[in-house]
Amino acid sequence: MPEKVKTAFRKLLRRTRSLRLRLFVIIFSVALIPCIIMRHALTSNYMEQGVSVRISTVTAQMDTIAAHLITYNYLEEEASEVIDAELAQISALYDGRIVIIGPDLRILRDTYDISTGKTLIAEEVITCLTDGTGVSQYDSNNGYIEIVTPIKGPSTDPEEDGADAGAQVVRGVMLTSVSTDTIAATRDRLAVQGIIVETLTIIIVLSLALFLSLAITVPFRRLAKEMLNVRAGYSNEPIHINNTLETRQICDSFNTVLEREKALDDSREEFVANVSHELKTPITSMKVLADSLVSQEDVPVEMYREFMKDIAGEIEREDRMINDLLTLVRMDRQAAVELDVRETDINALTETVLKRLRPLAGKRDVELVFESVRSVTASVDDVKITQMLMNLVENAIKYNKEHGWVRVVLDADHQSFTLTVADNGIGIPEEDLTSIYERFYRVDKSHSREIGGTGLGLALVRSAVIMHHGIIDCTSTPGEGTTFTVTIPLNYIKL
Ligand code: ADP
Numbered sequence: 001m002p003e004k005v006k007t008a009f010r011k012l013l014r015r016t017r018s019l020r021l022r023l024f025v026i027i028f029s030v031a032l033i034p035c036i037i038m039r040h041a042l043t044s045n046y047m048e049q050g051v052s053v054r055i056s057t058v059t060a061q062m063d064t065i066a067a068h069l070i071t072y073n074y075l076e077e078e079a080s081e082v083i084d085a086e087l088a089q090i091s092a093l094y095d096g097r098i099v100i101i102g103p104d105l106r107i108l109r110d111t112y113d114i115s116t117g118k119t120l121i122a123e124e125v126i127t128c129l130t131d132g133t134g135v136s137q138y139d140s141n142n143g144y145i146e147i148v149t150p151i152k153g154p155s156t157d158p159e160e161d162g163a164d165a166g167a168q169v170v171r172g173v174m175l176t177s178v179s180t181d182t183i184a185a186t187r188d189r190l191a192v193q194g195i196i197v198e199t200l201t202i203i204i205v206l207s208l209a210l211f212l213s214l215a216i217t218v219p220f221r222r223l224a225k226e227m228l229n230v231r232a233g234y235s236n237e238p239i240h241i242n243n244t245l246e247t248r249q250i251c252d253s254f255n256t257v258l259e260r261e262k263a264l265d266d267s268r269e270e271f272v273a274n275v276s277h278e279l280k281t282p283i284t285s286m287k288v289l290a291d292s293l294v295s296q297e298d299v300p301v302e303m304y305r306e307f308m309k310d311i312a313g314e315i316e317r318e319d320r321m322i323n324d325l326l327t328l329v330r331m332d333r334q335a336a337v338e339l340d341v342r343e344t345d346i347n348a349l350t351e352t353v354l355k356r357l358r359p360l361a362g363k364r365d366v367e368l369v370f371e372s373v374r375s376v377t378a379s380v381d382d383v384k385i386t387q388m389l390m391n392l393v394e395n396a397i398k399y400n401k402e403h404g405w406v407r408v409v410l411d412a413d414h415q416s417f418t419l420t421v422a423d424n425g426i427g428i429p430e431e432d433l434t435s436i437y438e439r440f441y442r443v444d445k446s447h448s449r450e451i452g453g454t455g456l457g458l459a460l461v462r463s464a465v466i467m468h469h470g471i472i473d474c475t476s477t478p479g480e481g482t483t484f485t486v487t488i489p490l491n492y493i494k495l
Pocket of ligand 1: 391395396397399423425426427428436437441442443444453454455456457458459482
């Protein structure tokens with residue numbers, strides 16, 4: 001198929017998906033199909049009924065005439081004006097032909113005067129003469145009914161007939177053909193009237209279907225227009241089209257997405273501002289340190305050394321912050337991708353983390369205790385879980401007091417394992433508990449900076465927990481200590 005035809009076909013197919021077109025077709029068909037069926041049923045039924053009524057009427061009349069034929073001795077060739085009048089009347093009434101046949105198959109009378117005196121050999125006539133049963137049949141192609149009526153009367157020659165004296169025998173047959181043209185004409189008139197009514201109905205239904213399909217889809221078209229405005233950026237306001245329940249539901253969903261988008265935009269802006277600010281701070285202090293060295297003459301070597309040490313410290317902080325940021329971004333991107341999940345010994349993992357952090361704890365004389373309730377193996381991304389635990393324990397050491405303690409407890413049930421990191425450090429005020437996972441959020445900015453915090457640690461922790469479909473919780477009392485509880489499923493389930 002050429003590409004042009006294919007495109008045109010696709011376009012046409014897309015058009016058929018239009019709600020307006022579908023509504024139009026439904027309304028139109030629902031109103032019109034019964035109308036058409038009714039007209040057909042009416043006209044065809046009329047013909048059937050008409051033919052059957054005609055057969056029974058004519059059969060009854062022919063039975064009466066058959067009796068008269070016997071009474072007036074018509075078969076014995078006695079002329080009768082009464083019979084002739086009757087035959088003429090019936091023929092004229094039904095535009096028909098009556099042929100009277102004697103027992104020897106000779107035609108005694110033909111109302112058309114064509115075949116009188118001739119012999120007629122027809123199966124139904126012979127059958128009727130033999131067993132006396134009348135038949136009728138309708139020839140729809142030629143539009144006539146043929147009725148065979150036996151003429152029964154007492155036998156004139158019982159001996160030859162082999163019948164008892166006075167017994168009824170078949171003395172002849174009447175073959176009647178009547179036209180059904182008048183019935184067909186009435187049916188045709190009825191059909192014409194039906195078509196007129198149908199055409200009128202089509203016009204009315206067409207206008208109604210057009211109007212209704214337009215009216216029903218108006219709210220949807222308005223909805224599409226408003227959404228287009230938002231998409232094009234002309235408007236950023238929630239949309240409200242409450243004409244129908246459906247449009248209201250669509251609007252509600254759209255507005256929720258819009259709100260989420262706005263919140264995402266806001267947080268992105270805030271994040272960029274925070275990043276710029278945080279990255280600028282070490283650079284500013286480095287510049288101040290460098291400037292003061294440059295502006296002074298004969299600076300002693302000790303001062304150089306001291307300032308350079310400070311500058312190195314700032315560089316180290318900047319480096320840590322960039323590393324944390326890169327890890328976060330990578331995690332965000334990986335949330336959609338797969339984790340590197342493998343069977344991991346959580347006890348061994350915890351031991352390794354604590355071993356790495358023991359020197360830091362030692363510096364502040366913080367006691368580091370690991371309490372393993374049971375040995376746990378779980379399907380997790382060990383790098384991410386290590387990073388998560390490192391950050392939690394590091395914070396517990398950093399935000400602790402001299403000679404404090406940090407206790408890590410590992411427990412599990414049949415579904416998940418729980419890591420609890422508790423300390424008796426400075427604690428977190430209740431109002432900050434919900435914000436501590438935000439990027440760059442610090443309860444005490446200067447203190448955090450002093451101890452080398454970037455404000456990204458808990459954001460990383462939460463990302464890792466969420467990626468494993470786990471839960472993180474924090475309880476804290478300022479001045480007494482903090483407890484972080486992380487629960488992670490033993491088996492990673494890919495959603
Ligand atoms: P930072 O790099 O500043 O430590 P985090 O994201 O790791 O950033 O933590 C955010 C803030 O939460 C910290 O600045 C600190 O005020 C508070 N915090 C985290 N852990 C603890 C803890 N164990 N005890 C007290 N405060 C804590």
